[in-house]
Amino acid sequence: MPLENGPDFLCIGMQKAGTAWLYDQLKHHPDFWIPLVKEFHYLDRDIVRMSNPRKLLEMMQRAPKRLEKHRRPWDERDVEFLNEAASLAGKPRDIAQYAALFRFKNGLLTGDITPGYSRLSDEVVAEVGRALPGVKIVLMIRDPLDRAWSQICMAARNDRFDTGLLKEPERFRAFLESSEEVNSRSFPTRMVARWREHAPNVALQYYFLDDVIASPEETRRRVLTFLGADPGKSSGAVDADHNRKSKNVKLPLTDDIRTVMVDHFRGELLACVNLFGTHAEGWASRYGL
Numbered sequence: 001m002p003l004e005n006g007p008d009f010l011c012i013g014m015q016k017a018g019t020a021w022l023y024d025q026l027k028h029h030p031d032f033w034i035p036l037v038k039e040f041h042y043l044d045r046d047i048v049r050m051s052n053p054r055k056l057l058e059m060m061q062r063a064p065k066r067l068e069k070h071r072r073p074w075d076e077r078d079v080e081f082l083n084e085a086a087s088l089a090g091k092p093r094d095i096a097q098y099a100a101l102f103r104f105k106n107g108l109l110t111g112d113i114t115p116g117y118s119r120l121s122d123e124v125v126a127e128v129g130r131a132l133p134g135v136k137i138v139l140m141i142r143d144p145l146d147r148a149w150s151q152i153c154m155a156a157r158n159d160r161f162d163t164g165l166l167k168e169p170e171r172f173r174a175f176l177e178s179s180e181e182v183n184s185r186s187f188p189t190r191m192v193a194r195w196r197e198h199a200p201n202v203a204l205q206y207y208f209l210d211d212v213i214a215s216p217e218e219t220r221r222r223v224l225t226f227l228g229a230d231p232g233k234s235s236g237a238v239d240a241d242h243n244r245k246s247k248n249v250k251l252p253l254t255d256d257i258r259t260v261m262v263d264h265f266r267g268e269l270l271a272c273v274n275l276f277g278t279h280a281e282g283w284a285s286r287y288g289l
Contacts, residue, residue, distance in 0.1 A: 002109050002228070006099030009111035009136040009227055010043075010128070012195075013118030015185050016150040017142035018209045023113050025220055027072045028236030031229035033108040035101075036071050036078050037085070040112045042098050043128065044120055050089040053082045072236075077104045093124075095131040109229055111138075118191050119184045122198050129199025136227060137195055137204040140212075141188045143283040144272065145265045148176075148186045153250040169256045176264050189271040210279040262287045 002008055011019055020038070027034045037052050060074065060082075081104045088097060102110050118139070120128075128135065142150075155161035165172040176182065188206070195204050205226050211219045221231040262269075269289055272280035 002105065002107060003134045005103070006132050007102045007111045007135060008105075008109045009138055010117060011111065011113040011115075011138040011140065012120070012191065013115035013185065014140055014142055014147055014188060014191070015115035015118070016147050016154065017115075017140040018207070018212045019113055019115050019140055021212055021216075022138070022140060022223065025223070025235050026111075026113075026227075026229075028234075029224070029229060030233050031109050031224075033077070033105040033110050034072070035081055035110070035112070036074055037082070039114045039116065040085075041114055041116055042085075042088070042112070043093065043095075043124060044114070044116050046093055048088045048091055048093055050086050053085040054089070057082045057086060077106070080104060095127060099132065109227060111227075115185070120194075122194060125194055126198040129202050133201050135202055137199075137202055138223065138226070139188065139191060139195075139204065139206040140209060141206050141276070142209040143279075143286075144186045144188065144268050145261045145283070145287065148182050148265070149253060149261065150250070151182055151185065156251055157249065163251065166251065166254065166257055169260050172257055173260045173264070176260065186265070187268050189268060189275050192275065206276075208276075208279045210282075262289075 011022055013019065023034070023038045026032045037056055039052060041052060042048060042050070057079070060079070081101060085101055088094075091097075104110075152161055156163055165175050192204070192206065195202070203226075207219055207223060220235075224231040266287075266289060269280070269284050269287065273284050
């Protein structure tokens with residue numbers, strides 16, 4: 001049953017752990033109205049930027065057909081949502097104003113899929129718990145080492161990573177130890193602990209990328225059931241095993257760099273075994289832990 005006000009769910013990440021798959025499964029499902037903006041980034045900034053809504057509005061004005069590939073067809077509600085969201089840029093974060101944006105759902109389920117929310121501070125998590133007590137939290141989880149490597153590969157594709165580091169394991173180790181961008185997104189046990197401690201009243205459910213890959217239909221069913229939607233309804237032409245990022249090119253992971261990464265993530269991999277069991281046991285075994 002959709003909430004009267006605000007988003008019905010927040011997907012808080014992890015980055016590179018299946019959030020695009022989730023977006024694709026929900027955007028065409030008839031029980032949902034999902035904003036055209038994936039990665040809204042309202043909650044993770046003290047002063048709101050709203051660059052994504054502004055960019056999307058410009059794209060819609062210049063070349064609306066470019067939206068057809070990864071987004072559902074848009075209508076006037078979407079334009080109103082984006083205009084209002086863009087108008088919040090430069091203002092302090094206000095969860096009441098944020099919640100009001102989602103009134104455009106018009107009786108359907110809706111939510112915000114922003115992987116960067118995995119990095120929300122304790123204070124913001126607590127604020128969300130107080131202001132949006134009925135919201136459901138979705139966390140997509142991936143092997144921390146594999147996730148971090150995928151992020152590094154993405155950065156390399158975008159010319160934001162010095163691939164020369166991969167030839168010098170000790171320099172790469174220093175990079176990995178100092179990279180807040182990588183580390184803040186790669187420790188799922190900390191994410192779960194933060195929400196359970198600071199927003200214990202909200203429902204949180206996590207799902208593994210391993211299951212998205214191995215049993216996408218069942219994973220889709222479990223997610224939709226948790227969110228209050230009918231898994232028997234189609235998500236349009238998007239199959240449950242659809243992965244639009246499957247052809248992304250990755251860097252070769254050498255044994256030396258893999259060893260550095262195993263050392264770095266050893267503690268978290270073992271913590272994942274204790275908290276998650278199942279797939280996490282396979283991750284640890286994969287790395288000889």
